[in-house]
Every structure is written in structure tokens, then in C-alpha cells.
Amino acid sequence: MEGNTANERTVKYYRLSEVEERNSSKSTWIIINYKVYDVTKFLEEHPGGEEVLREQAGGDATESFEDVGHSSDAREMATSFVIGELHPEDRPKIQKPPESQVTTFPDNSRYVRAALYDTLVLGTVAGFCV
Numbered sequence: 834m835e836g837n838t839a840n841e842r843t844v845k846y847y848r849l850s851e852v853e854e855r856n857s858s859k860s861t862w863i864i865i866n867y868k869v870y871d872v873t874k875f876l877e878e879h880p881g882g883e884e885v886l887r888e889q890a891g892g893d894a895t896e897s898f899e900d901v902g903h904s905s906d907a908r909e910m911a912t913s914f915v916i917g918e919l920h921p922e923d924r925p926k927i928q929k930p931p932e933s934q935v936t937t938f939p940d941n942s943r944y945v946r947a948a949l950y951d952t953l954v955l956g957t958v959a960g961f962c963v
């Protein structure tokens with residue numbers, strides 16, 4: 834793709850219209866925090882049920898996803914369904930997600946930071962115990 838070559842963090846951008854077409858049980862895409870998720874294979878496994886995902890199919894599910902207060906495990910699980918990002922030109926067409934949740938793809942920094950923090954805290958606690 835022009836303009837995106839020689840970039841190892843190449844992101845696949847989808848137009849809103851492309852996402853909107855994926856609104857059936859054959860192919861279910863949703864947008865959360867400007868990222869595009871293919872949840873087709875996850876429908877039956879979703880602990881919150883298939884129906885809530887179907888209702889959001891082909892559109893922006895950010896608000897409903899955040900309203901549920903999904904656990905960090907759920908957020909981590911979600912990263913495995915990311916197929917790309919909403920095209921920047923289409924972002925104003927949907928509701929702006931909370932600033933804190935917007936990151937660029939792929940996003941591992943949060944987990945790396947969490948792991949470092951855990952090591953530090955556990956290391957200190959272990960130090961006191963011995």
C-alpha cells in the first residue's frame with residue numbers, strides 16, 4: 834500500500850462503510866476505541882452472550898463495551914480479535930472514545946508496563962519476607 838511501506842507497524846485501515854457491511858452472523862465486525870474487531874468466531878464464546886455483540890455488529894460498540902466495565906482479562910482477550918483500525922477520516926463520524934483508551938495498534942505497552950510494575954512490587958514484597 835502506498836505511503837505505508839517500510840513501516841513494520843503497518844496498520845490496516847478500514848472505512849466505516851466496510852465495517853457496516855459486516856453485520857451478519859457470517860461476519861461480525863465491531864469498532865471499539867477506533868479499532869476494528871472481527872468477533873465472528875467469538876460470538877458463541879462471549880460470556881456476555883451473543884446477542885449483545887450482534888446488536889453492535891457493523892458499528893461502534895465503544896460505549897456499550899466501556900459501560901459494562903470489562904475486566905483487564907477481557908480487554909487483553911479483545912486484542913486477539915483486532916484486525917485493524919477505523920480510517921482516520923471516518924473517526925469523526927462515530928462517537929469519540931475516552932482519551933485514555935485510545936492507543937495505536939499494536940498496543941502492548943500497557944501490558945509491558947503492568948508486568949514491570951508487578952515484578953517491582955512482588956520483588957519488594959518478597960524482599961521483606963526473606
Ligand code: HEM
Nearest residue numbers: 870880881885886889894897898901903904907910911914
Ligand atoms: C472483543 C470484544 C469483547 C470481548 C473480548 C469481551 C469479553 C468479555 C468477557 C471476558 C466477559 C466476562 C466478564 C469480564 O471479564 O469482564 C464479558 C462480559 C460481558 N460483556 Fe463482553 N466482550 C467484548 C465485547 C462486548 C460488547 C461490545 C458488549 C456490549 C455490547 C459486551 C457486553 C458484555 C456483557 C453485558 C457482559 C456480562 C457482564 C456481566 O455479566 O457482569 N461485550 N465480555
